[in-house]
Amino acid sequence: MDTLNYEVLAKSGYNGYILKNAPEKVLQFGEGNFLRAFVDYWFDLANEKADWNGKCVLVQPIAPGLAKMINEQEGLYTLYLRGSENGRKVDDKRVISSVSRCLNPYEEEGFKQMMDVAASDDLEIIVSNTTEAGIVYDPACKLEDVPASSFPGKLTQVLYHRYKAGKKGIIMLACELIDNNGKELLKCVNQYIDQWGLDDGFRKYVNEDCTFCGSLVDRIVPGRIRDPKEVAELEQKHGYADPLLDVGEVFGVWVIEGDTKLNDVLPFRKAGLESRVFVTPDMSPYKKRKVRILNGAHTGFVLGAYLAGFDIVRDCMHDATVLGYMNKMLLDEVVPILPLDQDDCKKFAAAVQDRFNNPFVNHELMSISLNSTSKWRARNMPSFLEYVGKNGKLPTCLTMSFAAYIAFYSNDVQELTDKGLVCKRAKGNEYTVSDDRWVLEFYNEHKNDDVPTLVHAVMTNEQMWGQDLTKVPGFEEATVKNLTNIRENGALAAYASCL
Structure with a gap:
């Protein structure tokens, strides 16, 4: 059985929404089941419903990860949203095409590619979900590390490279399950600016030109299907193998904390998703x-x-x-x-x-x-x-x-x-x-x-x-x-x- 990619998908007879080529507008730290069943799903809907025309570049937050597998599948994967809605059993399949590729910054080429995306004119948004332990300041990190070991350290490297390239500020959407996730992340970045002796212009860029938003994410994501019999049945039904197949519940809400003007910048309201993905001044x-x-x-x-x-x-x-x-x-x-x-x-x-x-x-x-x-x-x-x-x-x-x-x-x-x-x-x-x-x-x-x-x-x-x-x-x-x-x-x- 052939593994999913664009050519295999076309041969399978899949007739759902697919977007093959688009500018890379999102840099996403994290490539696990949750982000792929949640964040990348919402961006996929924005492409379909609002013609957002954007792709997400994923970054492995730790050295062992899914980059090789994601790239072999050209960013494609199958998502099942399963559960009960208004008392009705739901089992919806969608092939997600909002992901372009995945980078491993622990390899020299992957780090260089991450910095190339950082300096891109297309980049608008950075998203993260690096677990509750991800937003921590580690004073052992250095600017010249390839890459910094902590996520806030990597983010500071990315933003500094973008600033030096003279590119506009980004919107940062933190999804980690900690209180005040956006504010805590910004605090860590400012600590690295102090520790690494970076210039005041960069400090102004981070704190004024970039927009750090906290967010509340709500979707239960069991992830992979573990029953080999069901996996085999789905492969026959799909006409392809997909080791990246993901499963989440039907319910999903993403509350983003920030200026409500961001509702006009982010693609979700235009896509008709405002009841499920929205910006509010206070998410408490x-x-x-x-x-x-x-x-x-x-x-x-x-x-x-x-x-x-x-x-x-x-x-x-x-x-x-x-x-x-x-x-x-x-x-x-x-x-x-x-x-x-x-x-x-x-x-x-x-x-x-x-x-x-x-x-x-x-x-x-x-x-x-x-x-x-x-x-x-x-x-x-x-x-x-x-x-x-x-x-x-x-x-x-x-x-x-x-x-x-x-x-x-x-x-x-x-x-x-x-x-x-x-x-x-x-x-x-x-x-x-x-x-x-x-x-x-x-x-x-x-x-x-x-x-x-x-x-x-x-x-x-x-x-x-x-x-x-x-x-x-x-x-x-x-x-x-x-x-x-x-x-x-x-x-x-x-x-x-x-x-």
Whole structure:
């Protein structure tokens, strides 16, 4: 079976949108599954819907990477967007042609090619997703390195070369999953300007002529298809082999923080994508929406659902009690206190149900349970406290979620091992709670406490919550009642009591 390239694609009879030749307008640091299923997908749509006529040059952020494979396929790859949308199963295929090539800057020729792109008149945008560890300042980097080891170091080299070539400033779109990603990246570049003694003209160029934007990315990307049988079936169906085939969920939103004038510069609004890719002066409300609704839903129902006998997220969406509990928590307790358009938040919450019901992804509850102490504090506690402050009463489901958290960490504790705290659920199987060591040691020390003693110890542990939660009126009493209910009647019955 021939491997995908333009000639092979033409022979395969593919009749979707393809753009073979166009100016290279984007330099993208990162060539992994996420960026190819997300950023390069949006640029591909911009080519089709807005006649943007642009290509993305990818750069390997680390030495081992996909450059050779991407170049052998002339930048082409197959993308499947799979999931559930408005309750309907979706399995859409698209061949992405927005990528021209991939460079390996750890080879001398690849570094030279990266600098040639940097000095190009066509270049308009730089994109990055170099993992959470990517935006770090490493003082060991030098201007003359080929290349600098850190991503901000490489970016400073690229921008300095562009500045020396007398080319206009670029738009920088940082996609790393850290707070203030654009501002942190700019801060690192300024540190290299100081360390390397670069001139004030360049400092002005970086801080005034270039536009550094933070962004919030939201799409689950499982990546490759791992079942060899399905891979073989798709190759027969496509008429080509594609080792770069990528898989993402249908849902996707890219919120870019910056001056809204950028909506006229970037191609997404013209392509009719403004509900999914847009620029806003402040993305913090959208981040809050994602953390409180999507991530908060996970942490809010998963721990009790696991104790009730469920193992994957999708199955929870098919149970009337768990689904009803999650929806009541989101629609009655979380959405009403968010500082965004309520209809938009309700649509986002409805999309969460679709995303959790993805028929193609077996998302295990135990994988979501990792570090649930810090997760409940970051994702659920702000909604809980704001609801209490606004309404003067406890939110029923969020209050229950706290009891379910304690139950998960204390359910028939067996032992504390190097891997975590071993507990047992009603099904009879053991499970291992993973969290910071001091958290696990705390629960192990309190494993023989009665319910009121345990609840009081947890709620007064300010290292966990940053405050004494017993000071929230009625919260301790309600948690004792809820935890007793979970232990005596099971988590599913406890969730049902909230409805």
